[in-house]
Amino acid sequence: MSKTIEEINRKIREGKAVVFTAEEIIGVVREKGLERAAAEVDVVTTGTFGPMCSSGAYFNIGHSKPRIKLGGGRVYLNDVPAYGGFAAADVMIGANALPDDDPRNRVHPGEFNYGGGHVIEELVAGRDVKLVAQAYGTDCYPRKKLETWINIKDLNEAVLFNMRNSYQNYNVAVNLSDKAIYTYMGTLKPNMGNITYCSAGQLSPLLNDPLYKTIGIGTRIFLGGGTGYVAWPGTQFNPGVPRTESGVPKRGAGTLAVIGDLKQMNPRYLMGASMLGYGVTLSVGIGVPIPILNEEILKFTTVTDDDIFAAVIDYSSVYPEVKPDIVAEVSYGQLRSGKVVINGREIPTGSLSSYPRAREIASTLKEWITAGKFELSQAVEALPDPDSGVKFKLLNERPINGDRL
Amino acid sequence: MTITTKKIALRFPRHLVDRPVVYHLIKEYNLELNILKASISSEEGHMVLELRGERADFDKGIDYLTRTGLIIDTLCREVTRNEDRCTDCGACVTVCPASSFTVDPHTREVVFDEEKCIVCGLCILSCPSRSMELHF
Ligand code: SF4
Ligand code: SF4
Numbered sequence: 414m415s416k417t418i419e420e421i422n423r424k425i426r427e428g429k430a431v432v433f434t435a436e437e438i439i440g441v442v443r444e445k446g447l448e449r450a451a452a453e454v455d456v457v458t459t460g461t462f463g464p465m466c467s468s469g470a471y472f473n474i475g476h477s478k479p480r481i482k483l484g485g486g487r488v489y490l491n492d493v494p495a496y497g498g499f500a501a502a503d504v505m506i507g508a509n510a511l512p513d514d515d516p517r518n519r520v521h522p523g524e525f526n527y528g529g530g531h532v533i534e535e536l537v538a539g540r541d542v543k544l545v546a547q548a549y550g551t552d553c554y555p556r557k558k559l560e561t562w563i564n565i566k567d568l569n570e571a572v573l574f575n576m577r578n579s580y581q582n583y584n585v586a587v588n589l590s591d592k593a594i595y596t597y598m599g600t601l602k603p604n605m606g607n608i609t610y611c612s613a614g615q616l617s618p619l620l621n622d623p624l625y626k627t628i629g630i631g632t633r634i635f636l637g638g639g640t641g642y643v644a645w646p647g648t649q650f651n652p653g654v655p656r657t658e659s660g661v662p663k664r665g666a667g668t669l670a671v672i673g674d675l676k677q678m679n680p681r682y683l684m685g686a687s688m689l690g691y692g693v694t695l696s697v698g699i700g701v702p703i704p705i706l707n708e709e710i711l712k713f714t715t716v717t718d719d720d721i722f723a724a725v726i727d728y729s730s731v732y733p734e735v736k737p738d739i740v741a742e743v744s745y746g747q748l749r750s751g752k753v754v755i756n757g758r759e760i761p762t763g764s765l766s767s768y769p770r771a772r773e774i775a776s777t778l779k780e781w782i783t784a785g786k787f788e789l790s791q792a793v794e795a796l797p798d799p800d801s802g803v804k805f806k807l808l809n810e811r812p813i814n815g816d817r818l
Numbered sequence: 819m820t821i822t823t824k825k826i827a828l829r830f831p832r833h834l835v836d837r838p839v840v841y842h843l844i845k846e847y848n849l850e851l852n853i854l855k856a857s858i859s860s861e862e863g864h865m866v867l868e869l870r871g872e873r874a875d876f877d878k879g880i881d882y883l884t885r886t887g888l889i890i891d892t893l894c895r896e897v898t899r900n901e902d903r904c905t906d907c908g909a910c911v912t913v914c915p916a917s918s919f920t921v922d923p924h925t926r927e928v929v930f931d932e933e934k935c936i937v938c939g940l941c942i943l944s945c946p947s948r949s950m951e952l953h954f
Binding site: 426462463464522524526559599600602605608609684685686687688689694708729749751761763764765766767768770772 | 843905908926944946
């Protein structure tokens with residue numbers, strides 16, 4: 414029994430689509446069996462919410478009178494440097510950008526209370542944001558200085574763009590050294606005092622479609638509370654990692670580059686985040702629908718936290734020094750129980766991504782589809798699969814000064 | 819009758835270090851108390867107490883402390899959670915030395931138990947959305 418996306422969309426339009434979240438589908442298939450469930454279920458929705466670096470937003474501020482050419486000049490939003498090197502009136506801001514006067518890690522660990530991620534959150538929340546720009550002035554764009562409030566409702570286009578997020582599995586972090594360390598995986602206590610992880614596991618989009626059978630370029634998704642699209646394979650896409658028998662990667666593998674209208678979004682699903690001693694970033698909410706075209710695809714969506722394994726990495730030395738060693742391999746089921754046992758010791762676990770909010774996103778997407786408000790799209794191009802030969806490479810450093818240094 | 823629980827940080831000037839303050843709080847003012855932290859240096863003594871009792875007794879107890887000449891550094895300082903900003907991520911759970919945060923096994927929401935908090939402040943900067951707040 415197989416279906417097409419067009420058939421599913423017809424059911425969505427008629428209000429007859431049968432939709433479950435990636436969490437609910439586990440029980441449904443257990444009860445009905447794969448064959449019957451595949452015939453009955455049309456869509457499984459996934460969700461994830463957590464800090465995702467590589468996020469940014471771009472927009473067009475419109476033309477000032479007289480005109481100013483931001484390209485080649487300097488642009489600040491709420492004192493956070495933004496990038497204006499495109500043309501006259503387009504500005505891009507990255508989630509990790511910091512005000513020039515932020516002390517950073519001068520007194521370690523730095524607090525990083527405000528940066529690009531927070532500017533994006535404030536824009537989305539509809540608050541006025543201060544834009545200050547300097548330009549060099551041309552005959553057609555004579556103005557050299559601009560200081561103004563901007564508001565998302567007045568921007569011509571406001572777009573969220575993430576080069577890499579929604580990681581398909583990820584490292585689990587510990588600290589084997591004898592002092593606390595402050596990382597993008599949170600505060601890690603000395604001597605393996607705690608363990609942190611960051612994935613929605615059984616709810617996470619790419620863990621429910623581990624071989625990229627349905628999610629591809631052009632897939633329509635829930636993004637930050639609005640509608641978005643998968644734009645491209647995310648950066649650092651690395652499909653050829655070790656996988657379980659059912660294809661679930663045991664290391665960080667695929668990622669998604671996504672794009673969407675910032676004006677539709679909501680700060681509940683797009684929130685500035687501060688990582689002590691590390692920097693600022695943006696927590697992003699993403700939900701991806703998986704069309705149940707056949708039994709095989711349905712089977713992938715029944716993955717549970719107990720079937721997903723990740724590598725525990727020492728962030729005091731192995732991670733920064735890029736060594737291959739791992740401390741252990743643990744399942745998300747174990748991680749979510751609140752403690753894992755490593756070398757006979759019980760280590761308390763903490764998460765950085767929000768499971769309740771991932772669940773909320775998957776449910777919201779389910780509601781949208783059930784209510785006929787969200788149709789599925791056919792991917793126009795597949796993401797590179799494990800046999801594609803696509804591989805993440807480390808930097809091949811070549812000294813600029815050769816041997817003369 | 820309202821029962822209040824408050825935490826206070828006390829500073830004992832050198833000449834008051836040997837006063838049986840705690841004894842009086844219990845005996846005369848019916849306050850239940852928990853010593854969360856106590857230290858003494860050559861200059862002065864420090865103590866963080868959690869007091870529990872009837873509002874009226876509590877106020878009288880505080881009055882007694884002030885009259886004795888103790889310096890109340892941070893009366894009623896407390897850590898609260900801004901529920902609008904908390905995303906239930908769990909980054910605070912293993913950071914807190916007092917186990918004030920627990921994950922509900924069903925909803926997987928992160929529950930904050932103010933009663934357990936010893937106001938160490940560690941969660942404040944460890945929370946990515948900065949939802950833990952210190953109040954005086
Ligand atoms: S202030 Fe300290 S004791 Fe209180 S909740 Fe935060 S980490 Fe726990
Ligand atoms: S770290 Fe902050 S946002 Fe996350 S659960 Fe704790 S209080 Fe909530």
